[in-house]
Amino acid sequence: xxxxxxxxxxxxxxxxxxxxxxxRTLLAKGVAKCAQKLGEEAVETALAAVGADTKAVIxxxxxxxxxxxxxxxxxxxxxxxxxAELARRTRQSGLxxxxxxxx
Numbered sequence: 001x002x003x004x005x006x007x008x009x010x011x012x013x014x015x016x017x018x019x020x021x022x023x024r025t026l027l028a029k030g031v032a033k034c035a036q037k038l039g040e041e042a043v044e045t046a047l048a049a050v051g052a053d054t055k056a057v058i059x060x061x062x063x064x065x066x067x068x069x070x071x072x073x074x075x076x077x078x079x080x081x082x083x084a085e086l087a088r089r090t091r092q093s094g095l096x097x098x099x100x101x102x103x
Contacts, residue, residue: 007079010069027074034074038067
């Protein structure tokens with residue numbers, strides 16, 4: 001499955017009237033809850049990464065990507081906009097990009 005396919009599924013579930021889904025329940029709780037879940041999954045992924053269990057890293061990364069896509073849906077940010085920003089950043093070195101950030 002690609003991120004685009006996942007985003008399409010999340011978008012469908014977000015508007016699925018009368019359809020019970022975890023995605024819809026999470027989105028109904030708002031951006032702050034979606035952001036909290038993303039943060040939790042990021043920590044779990046980082047912890048798994050320093051462990052010995054590769055399957056745990058894979059599982060937690062899948063959870064992380066899912067919750068990232070849900071947060072983007074909650075904020076109304078298309079995945080294409082993220083891709084465009086990544087493309088913009090790759091036109092220069094990472095050090096140059098970081099130096100160009102405000103603050």
